[in-house]
Amino acid sequence: MWERATITLRPRPRGVHLVTREVVEALPALARVRVGLLHLFIRHTSASLALNENASPEVRADLEAWMSSAVPDGWPGFRHTLEGPDDMPAHVKAVIVGESLTLPVGDGRLELGTWQGVHLLEHRDDGGPRTLTATLWGEPLR
Amino acid sequence: MWERATITLRPRPRGVHLVTREVVEALPALARVRVGLLHLFIRHTSASLALNENASPEVRADLEAWMSSAVPDGWPGFRHTLEGPDDMPAHVKAVIVGESLTLPVGDGRLELGTWQGVHLLEHRDDGGPRTLTATLWGEPLR
Amino acid sequence: MWERATITLRPRPRGVHLVTREVVEALPALARVRVGLLHLFIRHTSASLALNENASPEVRADLEAWMSSAVPDGWPGFRHTLEGPDDMPAHVKAVIVGESLTLPVGDGRLELGTWQGVHLLEHRDDGGPRTLTATLWGEPLR
Numbered sequence: 497m498w499e500r501a502t503i504t505l506r507p508r509p510r511g512v513h514l515v516t517r518e519v520v521e522a523l524p525a526l527a528r529v530r531v532g533l534l535h536l537f538i539r540h541t542s543a544s545l546a547l548n549e550n551a552s553p554e555v556r557a558d559l560e561a562w563m564s565s566a567v568p569d570g571w572p573g574f575r576h577t578l579e580g581p582d583d584m585p586a587h588v589k590a591v592i593v594g595e596s597l598t599l600p601v602g603d604g605r606l607e608l609g610t611w612q613g614v615h616l617l618e619h620r621d622d623g624g625p626r627t628l629t630a631t632l633w634g635e636p637l638r
Numbered sequence: 639m640w641e642r643a644t645i646t647l648r649p650r651p652r653g654v655h656l657v658t659r660e661v662v663e664a665l666p667a668l669a670r671v672r673v674g675l676l677h678l679f680i681r682h683t684s685a686s687l688a689l690n691e692n693a694s695p696e697v698r699a700d701l702e703a704w705m706s707s708a709v710p711d712g713w714p715g716f717r718h719t720l721e722g723p724d725d726m727p728a729h730v731k732a733v734i735v736g737e738s739l740t741l742p743v744g745d746g747r748l749e750l751g752t753w754q755g756v757h758l759l760e761h762r763d764d765g766g767p768r769t770l771t772a773t774l775w776g777e778p779l780r
Numbered sequence: 781m782w783e784r785a786t787i788t789l790r791p792r793p794r795g796v797h798l799v800t801r802e803v804v805e806a807l808p809a810l811a812r813v814r815v816g817l818l819h820l821f822i823r824h825t826s827a828s829l830a831l832n833e834n835a836s837p838e839v840r841a842d843l844e845a846w847m848s849s850a851v852p853d854g855w856p857g858f859r860h861t862l863e864g865p866d867d868m869p870a871h872v873k874a875v876i877v878g879e880s881l882t883l884p885v886g887d888g889r890l891e892l893g894t895w896q897g898v899h900l901l902e903h904r905d906d907g908g909p910r911t912l913t914a915t916l917w918g919e920p921l922r
Contacts, residue, residue, distance in 0.1 A: 498815045498919050500886065531640045533677060533773060535817060537884055539893030541833045546733045549683045554718040555729055561715040562730050566708070566850070573845040576838035587839055588846050591830045592734050592876050595896075600679055600771045602642065607771060609681030612737075629884045629891060631817060633918075634775075635640050673782045675819060675915060688875045691825045696860035697871055703857040704872045708850070734876050742821055742913045744784065749913060751823030754879075776917075777782050 674776015816918015
């Protein structure tokens with residue numbers, strides 16, 4: 497079986513946002529998979545998808561703090577500054593974090609570890625809504 | 639064909655560990671795939687999987703040295719310090735390295751480049767055993 | 781359907797190179813996929829594949845500038861220096877950027893976002909030609 501869906505995530509501020517529930521609720525077909533995989537793909541170059549600890553808001557804030565310290569706004573080596581000081585850092589962060597996740601699905605549900613959650617990393621101050629292409633494939637439950 | 643297996647890697651100290659052989663030996667079904675893919679997924683947020691050079695222990699030590707310098711224990715920007723000085727850096731490293739690998743399989747074996755090996759990056763000092771979910775799918779050999 | 785192809789990218793200097801067209805032209809089977817995925821895998825540990833903004837050469841130059849500043853040639857923590865000052869940084873960059881991309885395919889073409897392009901990140905000064913293993917699978921158009 498193959499299922500494809502488009503998921504639009506509402507605009508969020510720069511930072512790390514837990515979106516597991518939002519993604520799962522948009523994919524009722526998960527319930528029909530015996531064994532398979534889910535591919536989540538963000539169609540942008542200034543935001544990322546990543547797994548991270550799903551419990552503590554502090555972990556999310558700390559991850560954002562480190563990212564924006566490692567790739568600071570207004571880094572003097574950047575020449576592409578036309579679209580604002582948060583644009584080029586967003587492209588760099590998007591490359592080092594990555595634009596997609598491939599996740600195990602089994603017996604009708606996403607099979608993450610206990611502490612793993614799907615996160616949107618919004619790298620821009622005002623990135624607007626973000627579009628995901630979700631692809632689910634595998635063997636169906638009978 | 640779809641095959642799913644759980645692989646438990648024994649506890650290892652913080653650092654970069656070559657595990658290609660361990661993974662392949664846990665997956666006898668590789669031998670039955672004509673063309674397909676293997677997805678390896680680590681069910682944790684403080685350890686990673688990555689391909690890296692499989693020959694030199696120095697390369698592994700140098701990778702660990704850079705990682706722990708880029709995301710140092712006790713970085714002053716971290717507030718989530720309750721679980722120890724190596725906890726929050728481990729979450730950051732897990733996000734920038736990644737939790738999964740998708741690898742080509744052909745004619746019954748893993749098709750890596752000559753110098754590529756599968757590595758566990760253990761980001762914690764005492765991370766304990768690590769569990770992988772392995773998913774193998776493709777066209778079987780006849 | 782399953783298709784596998786080997787794509788050889790010509791030698792390029794250190795830096796970020798847009799290769800979307802080259803990859804698509806090497807994969808005529810894309811036109812036969814109704815819904816599926818394309819996996820691109822680089823068989824090396826000193827070069828990477830990444831999506832990034834496909835419009836501005838400045839973005840590519842800035843990404844290279846940041847990468848080579850974050851993981852500098854001759855970083856004093858590196859002991860593996862036998863293969864030259866650009867070798868160990870290349871391995872580190874390859875781990876943090878990643879060796880593969882999984883991309884949505886639909887209605888006979890690659891379904892990237894408007895600004896997304898496939899890039900080769902050549903981390904070595906003189907890396908030579910680079911070999912990709914491309915795997916395309918999904919449901920065929922009828």
